Amino acid sequence: MAEALDLLYRDIVMDHFRNPRGRKQLAEPDIRNQGQNPVCGDEISVAIKLDEDIVEDISVECMGCTISVASGSMLAEAIKGKSLGQVKVIASAVKALIKGETPPEMEMGDLEALAGVKNFPVRIKCALLSWTTLIDGIEALESGKPVRLTSTE
Amino acid sequence: MRIGEKKEQPVAGIRTETALSFNPNKVKGDFPIFARQVHGKRLVYLDNAATTQKPDSVIKCLEDYYRNYNANVHRGLHALAEEATAAMEASRAKVASYIGGVKAQEIIFTRNATEAINIVAYSWGRKRVKRGDVIVLTEMEHHANLVPWIILARETGAELRYIPITDEGYLNLDSIGKIIAPGTKLVAVTQMSNVLGTINPVKEIVALAHERGAAALVDAAQSIPHMPVDVKELDADFVAFSAHKMLGPTGIGILYGRERLLDAMEPFIYGGEMIREVRYDSATWNELPWKFEAGTPNIAGAIAFAPALDYLTGLGMENVRRHEMELTSYALGRLSQCNSIRVFGPRSVEDRGGAIAFIDKDIHPHDLATILDSQGIAIRAGHHCAQPLMRKLGVTATARASFYIYNTKEDVDTLIEALEAARRFFGHG
Numbered sequence: 155m156a157e158a159l160d161l162l163y164r165d166i167v168m169d170h171f172r173n174p175r176g177r178k179q180l181a182e183p184d185i186r187n188q189g190q191n192p193v194c195g196d197e198i199s200v201a202i203k204l205d206e207d208i209v210e211d212i213s214v215e216c217m218g219c220t221i222s223v224a225s226g227s228m229l230a231e232a233i234k235g236k237s238l239g240q241v242k243v244i245a246s247a248v249k250a251l252i253k254g255e256t257p258p259e260m261e262m263g264d265l266e267a268l269a270g271v272k273n274f275p276v277r278i279k280c281a282l283l284s285w286t287t288l289i290d291g292i293e294a295l296e297s298g299k300p301v302r303l304t305s306t307e
Numbered sequence: 308m309r310i311g312e313k314k315e316q317p318v319a320g321i322r323t324e325t326a327l328s329f330n331p332n333k334v335k336g337d338f339p340i341f342a343r344q345v346h347g348k349r350l351v352y353l354d355n356a357a358t359t360q361k362p363d364s365v366i367k368c369l370e371d372y373y374r375n376y377n378a379n380v381h382r383g384l385h386a387l388a389e390e391a392t393a394a395m396e397a398s399r400a401k402v403a404s405y406i407g408g409v410k411a412q413e414i415i416f417t418r419n420a421t422e423a424i425n426i427v428a429y430s431w432g433r434k435r436v437k438r439g440d441v442i443v444l445t446e447m448e449h450h451a452n453l454v455p456w457i458i459l460a461r462e463t464g465a466e467l468r469y470i471p472i473t474d475e476g477y478l479n480l481d482s483i484g485k486i487i488a489p490g491t492k493l494v495a496v497t498q499m500s501n502v503l504g505t506i507n508p509v510k511e512i513v514a515l516a517h518e519r520g521a522a523a524l525v526d527a528a529q530s531i532p533h534m535p536v537d538v539k540e541l542d543a544d545f546v547a548f549s550a551h552k553m554l555g556p557t558g559i560g561i562l563y564g565r566e567r568l569l570d571a572m573e574p575f576i577y578g579g580e581m582i583r584e585v586r587y588d589s590a591t592w593n594e595l596p597w598k599f600e601a602g603t604p605n606i607a608g609a610i611a612f613a614p615a616l617d618y619l620t621g622l623g624m625e626n627v628r629r630h631e632m633e634l635t636s637y638a639l640g641r642l643s644q645c646n647s648i649r650v651f652g653p654r655s656v657e658d659r660g661g662a663i664a665f666i667d668k669d670i671h672p673h674d675l676a677t678i679l680d681s682q683g684i685a686i687r688a689g690h691h692c693a694q695p696l697m698r699k700l701g702v703t704a705t706a707r708a709s710f711y712i713y714n715t716k717e718d719v720d721t722l723i724e725a726l727e728a729a730r731r732f733f734g735h736g
Binding site for chain 1: 347671672688702733734
């Protein structure tokens with residue numbers, strides 16, 4: 155159990171929690187979505203500024219536990235400069251990683267550290283909150299439908 | 308005694324017999340679950356406000372029903388049906404006597420306290436509450452005693468008013484005379500907060516409600532399991548609580564309703580069991596309590612609530628209350644020595660039950676719960692189905708430890724040690 159805890163709260167995760175990347179306001183974003191995890195009360199706000207199809211800048215403001223904040227911070231770092239198509243690929247790889255499935259072969263960097271979540275089923279929603287909120291926001295932009303508050307319940 | 312006056316909260320005043328106190332370690336022995344380990348550690352179960360563990364007698368009673376007299380109730384003309392019906396009705400009578408000697412027909416078996424409150428919101432509320440009427444709640448209600456009234460108000464155009472809370476977690480009764488104004492139709496209030504632990508002066512609130520011509524509903528889901536409660540003395544019109552929070556099975560709740568009011572209400576759910584006569588174009592209702600128990604009920608659950616009540620009666624609810632006050636006092640004392648911990652709710656154990664919500668200023672409740680779980684300690688972390696209250700307290704979530712009859716000071720010590728270990732783990736040691 156102690157080992158699993160150390161895997162969950164790896165130094166990389168703690169660093170992202172203590173110094174979250176992308177915590178800032180973004181003026182006139184092209185994508186904006188809010189998410190919440192009703193079970194634990196975590197709340198997140200994701201905003202993206204696009205240059206054509208490329209993520210030019212991103213803001214992630216998360217009020218939550220170590221895992222949801224760290225995951226959101228890693229997201230901010232991982233998707234900057236990527237196309238929306240690439241973002242979706244990364245998101246599904248992260249999802250697989252967190253759920254203990256085999257993610258597609260790709261360079262994941264800090265995101266690898268989220269693999270420790272798979273041993274804690276009740277924490278999967280925490281780790282997914284930012285990613286689900288982001289993908290819902292992208293899909294809303296693409297479909298032209300108004301975005302709904304994302305919930306990971 | 309008028310509302311708003313400073314008063315001594317009765318710790319217990321209903322059953323006066325002075326039974327011997329009990330040994331929680333011995334109690335633990337009656338609960339098979341404590342034989343198991345969690346993550347290789349002794350189970351320290353501190354999530355009793357969510358649900359309690361079950362004694363052997365309750366588990367055996369459930370099994371006995373399915374093994375020996377499983378049958379549908381109230382209609383079979385055979386031995387098994389007769390036995391099942393008798394056991395279920397005996398359990399109903401036991402509940403009626405347990406909460407202060409009300410009539411058995413005033414006890415409705417529901418799925419849980421939430422369903423009990425919804426029956427009142429639909430069957431009573433939809434008929435009695437009109438546009439402009441006032442429904443009074445408190446700022447510390449559980450979603451179960453909030454959402455049904457929010458929806459009723461939305462549908463009818465009634466106005467919701469809230470009795471505010473003080474910084475210490477008490478109801479602020481200063482303007483209660485204005486809040487429960489003439490024209491108020493219903494006052495719905497929790498007797499014990501599931502977050503703050505606060506025990507509210509419901510008897511006085513009920514009396515004021517009645518003075519104003521309003522009906523009064525008491526959410527007793529957290530109080531009846533932990534202290535002597537006499538429904539007759541409270542004089543409430545409706546009382547809701549759940550069996551699973553007091554040693555009983557899940558899927559069984561109780562609605563107590565004043566007979567006169569229940570009689571005048573239409574059923575909530577329609578179907579079998581609750582009818583007297585059905586024609587192709589009409590139907591008439593069975594009498595109380597079955598009018599409100601459509602369809603095959605949770606027979607096993609209802610029957611096995613009886614040994615749960617027997618167990619508590621055997622300990623004596625005075626003793627249960629005293630035991631929890633001792634534990635709560637001990638826990639509050641130890642928590643107050645942790646500089647990083649902030650505890651919510653009243654400091655005086657006379658005014659509160661054994662649910663203690665707290666936060667560590669450096670560790671999110673969710674992370675705390677994960678670390679504690681790794682030590683075999685079960686607590687709750689989240690908003691405790693009281694989001695408006697969380698907002699009021701200025702937090703998104705809290706941790707919560709809640710006690711029951713099998714908890715010991717050693718459990719509290721284990722909790723405190725684990726809280727300290729969590730700080731070391733996250734580098735705040």
